[in-house]
Amino acid sequence: MEIKKISDYIWEIPATEKEGMRVPARIYATEKLLHEMDSGVFEQITNVACLPGIQKYAYCMPDGHQGYGFPIGGVAAFSKEDGVISPGGIGFDINCGMRLIRTDLTVSEVLPRIRELVDLLFKTVPAGVGSKGLMKLSVEELKQVMIRGVDWCIESGFGWERDRERIEENGRISGADPSKVSEKAISRGISQLGTLGSGNHYLEVQIATPENIFDKSMAKALGIFENQAVIMVHCGSRGFGHQVGSDYLRIFDTAMKKYGIVVRDRELACAPFNSPEGQDYFKAMKCAANMAFANRQVIVHRLREVFSEVFRREPEDMGMDIVYDVAHNIAKIETHEVDGVEKELVVHRKGSTRCFGPGRAELPEIYRKTGQPVIIGGSMETGSYLLVGTEKAMSETFGSTMHGSGRTMSRAAAKKKVTGSEIKKKMEEEGIIVKSTSMTGLAEEAGFAYKNISEVVDTMEMAGVSRKVVRLKPIGNIKG
DNA sequence: ATGTAC
Numbered sequence: 440m441e442i443k444k445i446s447d448y449i450w451e452i453p454a455t456e457k458e459g460m461r462v463p464a465r466i467y468a469t470e471k472l473l474h475e476m477d478s479g480v481f482e483q484i485t486n487v488a489c490l491p492g493i494q495k496y497a498y499c500m501p502d503g504h505q506g507y508g509f510p511i512g513g514v515a516a517f518s519k520e521d522g523v524i525s526p527g528g529i530g531f532d533i534n535c536g537m538r539l540i541r542t543d544l545t546v547s548e549v550l551p552r553i554r555e556l557v558d559l560l561f562k563t564v565p566a567g568v569g570s571k572g573l574m575k576l577s578v579e580e581l582k583q584v585m586i587r588g589v590d591w592c593i594e595s596g597f598g599w600e601r602d603r604e605r606i607e608e609n610g611r612i613s614g615a616d617p618s619k620v621s622e623k624a625i626s627r628g629i630s631q632l633g634t635l636g637s638g639n640h641y642l643e644v645q646i647a648t649p650e651n652i653f654d655k656s657m658a659k660a661l662g663i664f665e666n667q668a669v670i671m672v673h674c675g676s677r678g679f680g681h682q683v684g685s686d687y688l689r690i691f692d693t694a695m696k697k698y699g700i701v702v703r704d705r706e707l708a709c710a711p712f713n714s715p716e717g718q719d720y721f722k723a724m725k726c727a728a729n730m731a732f733a734n735r736q737v738i739v740h741r742l743r744e745v746f747s748e749v750f751r752r753e754p755e756d757m758g759m760d761i762v763y764d765v766a767h768n769i770a771k772i773e774t775h776e777v778d779g780v781e782k783e784l785v786v787h788r789k790g791s792t793r794c795f796g797p798g799r800a801e802l803p804e805i806y807r808k809t810g811q812p813v814i815i816g817g818s819m820e821t822g823s824y825l826l827v828g829t830e831k832a833m834s835e836t837f838g839s840t841m842h843g844s845g846r847t848m849s850r851a852a853a854k855k856k857v858t859g860s861e862i863k864k865k866m867e868e869e870g871i872i873v874k875s876t877s878m879t880g881l882a883e884e885a886g887f888a889y890k891n892i893s894e895v896v897d898t899m900e901m902a903g904v905s906r907k908v909v910r911l912k913p914i915g916n917i918k919g
Numbered sequence: 920a921t922g923t924a925c
Contacts, residue, residue, distance in 0.1 A: 507920095532920040569922050627922075638920050681921050768920090 440481050442466075442473070448902040451496075452485055459489040459703070465496040467836075469898050472501050472890065475847060479505030480512075486703045487515050491711070492522025494777050494784055498836055500791055501898040502845030502890060507531065508706030511790035514839040517712060519772065519783045523700070524717045525709035526691065526724075528787035530768035531684040533724055534731035535640075535675030537765050537792075537814040537842075538606075539825060540739060541662040542669060543758035544750070546646045549668040550914065552749055556644060557872045557915040559745045564642055564738055566635035566919040567876030569678075574632055574737070581629050581730075582617040588729030589736045597740040604803040605761035607793065608771075610732040615725035621686050624723075628679025628730060633737035637877065637919035639843075639884055640674040641819055642742065645911035653907040657827060660809050661762055663909050670742060671823055671911065672735055673816050675768065680727035687720040712785050721770070728769055735764060762825065763812035765792050767842040773801075775837050786837050794828030794840040794905045813905055815896060816843045819873065819916045820866060820886030824896050824907060831903040840905040841896070844889035853888040854879055866916075875918040884918065 443451045445465070450473055454460040464484040466473060480503050487509055488497035494516045503512030508527025515528055542549075549556070565572055576584070583591045589610025592598050603609045617625075635642060649665040652658050663669070676683075691708040694716040695701075700709065710717035739761065743754035750757060770787045777784075795802055795811040802811055810827040817823045821844070832838045848856075859878030862885050866873050875881050899905045 530920075535920070636920075640920080675920070678921060685921090 448898050452481065454488065457485045460485060462488050462493050462496050464488045464499065466499045466503065467898055467902055468501045469894065472894060472898060475890065476503060477505050480510045483508065483510045484513065486707055487513065487528070489703055490515070490517070490523055490525065490707065490709060491700060492518035494518060498839065500841035501895045502790065502841040502843050504845050506789065508704055509789050512841060512845055513789045514787065514791045514836060516775065516784040516786045516837045519712055519785055522712050522785055523709035524712045524721055524770060524785055525707060525787065526684045526688050526720065527706050527708065528789050529724065529770050530789045531681045532675035532768055533680035533683060533727035534766045535768045536731060536735065537767065537816050538672045538735045538739060539762040539814050540670040541758060541760055541762050542667065542746070544668045546666045546668060549644065553644065553872050553915045556745065556749055557874050557917060559749060560642060560742060561874040561917050563741050563745050564635055564917060565633070566917060568637040570634045570636065570919065571630040572633040576629055576632060578625060578629065581625060584632060584733045585617045585620065585726035585729055586615050587611055588732040592733050592736040597737050602736065602761050604805065606732060606764040607766050610736060610764065612725045612728050614722060615729050616722035617726055619719045619723040620683060620726050624679055624682035624686065627682050628677065631677040631679055632734055633741060634677060634734070635674050635738065635917070635919045636677050637880060640919045642738065642917040643671045643819065643913050644915035645669050645671055645823065645913050647909050647911055651910040651912065653909060657809060657908045661812055661825065661908060662760065663825065669911060671814065671816065672738055674734060674738065676727040676731035676734065679730050683723045683727045687723065690716055724770065728766065732764065763814060765814050767792060773837070776834070784837070788839055790842045791839050792842045793838055794826070794832045795838045796828050796830040796833050813840060815841065817892035818844055818886045818889040819884055819913060819918060820869065820871065821889070821892050822913060823911045824892065825909045825911065826896070826905040826907055828905055829903060832905065836904055840899045844892040844895055846888055847890050848888040850883040853885050854882045857882050857885055871913050871916060873916040873918065880918060
């Protein structure tokens with residue numbers, strides 16, 4: 440496939456490269472990262488470029504790797520009038536996302552208690568495949584979670600009023616309709632609120648060491664200081680969102696025949712955004728997105744309780760505010776400029792993060808000047824990043840950047856190279872206390888199975904799309 | 920990612 444170099448960090452596959460491409464594909468990567476990408480990424484991103492109503496470019500971020508239909512690390516915006524919505528462009532784990540909590544605690548206060556913290560967090564936050572929460576919700580309550588997300592949590596005692604504005608969409612996307620969610624999804628979701636899940640989902644205690652703060656004044660504006668302890672939560676909508684995705688993939692299979700949509704890969708199943716099927720999926724997707732925001736909210740409430748127990752102080756007195764909460768797998772209606780005209784678009788981000796620049800109306804007052812905080816999860820061994828969005832992101836990538844490191848190795852390949860207990864031992868030697876429900880899961884998530892997070896983050900920094908604020912080093916990890 | 924298959 441012909442790949443044109445646009446700059447040191449942007450590569451383009453022309454629309455002439457494949458029959459049916461409506462727009463070119465653009466890949467953000469260094470030459471090294473580009474060469475490391477699997478060929479499936481190029482096949483998939485050019486398939487996405489063929490979908491009806493796609494605008495400007497089909498994008499792949501530097502953490503891109505092959506996924507279901509669309510690459511993970513993909514961004515695609517479709518016309519609201521004559522474009523489509525596709526579950527493959529959002530991901531099975533709807534609103535899988537990342538939340539960062541700050542504290543007033545320093546490394547010297549937290550380090551002596553880290554084993555105690557990790558043990559208690561592990562006991563308090565259910566993790567692993569099929570994990571069930573400690574809450575008993577009625578169907579009516581789960582429907583309230585679907586409609587009202589974090590608002591339901593705060594009213595039910597799981598959080599603070601001021602948490603709301605520090606979450607994308609205030610933790611509640613309007614237009615969610617539980618009547619569009621199957622009984623099966625409800626029965627799977629009913630016991631899953633407040634649970635971490637498995638795979639790459641985790642809860643991590645991290646440190647902002649002085650050498651890792653890249654922009655001191657920006658860090659201060661986001662509530663970050665030298666040698667501070669912070670907590671990162673990575674999880675999504677569990678089996679609930681997964682079921683919503685599966686249900687609508689089947690519905691879209693027949694809907695495509697009805698609307699005469701032909702796709703290059705069955706995994707690209709989609710429906711016109713304005714069709715009844717497309718609208719139903721969007722309403723169900725919002726239910727799962729609100730459930731995921733609520734899931735992270737309940738987990739954060741629990742971890743505030745754990746910190747309170749260990750440090751014998753109220754969470755408010757330890758400054759345990761949310762820095763921000765971002766969605767990594769979602770579609771949203773957003774206004775962006777296309778060919779000099781403001782248009783409402785259906786922006787699909789799958790393994791990609793919104794990174795709006797300063798001034799956007801969607802940002803809360805506290806971040807209107809800084810730009811949107813962006814939380815990037817690395818592998819459990821190598822650390823994570825807090826970034827901010829830029830003006831350039833708005834004109835270049837529909838206000839989007841990467842979401843994490845991206846895998847370089849399959850789970851099966853990682854398990855062949857190392858055992859879970861070897862990884863656990865190695866991490867302890869590196870100063871990271873880890874506790875997991877699954878030893879094979881630990882092996883699958885080994886740092887070497889992922890791209891170098893700094894290289895990925897630097898790519899988007901050099902491209903001018905997102906700016907580094909701080910790198911966060913893990914000291915304790917709870918993994919599903 | 921996922922009651923790792925209907």
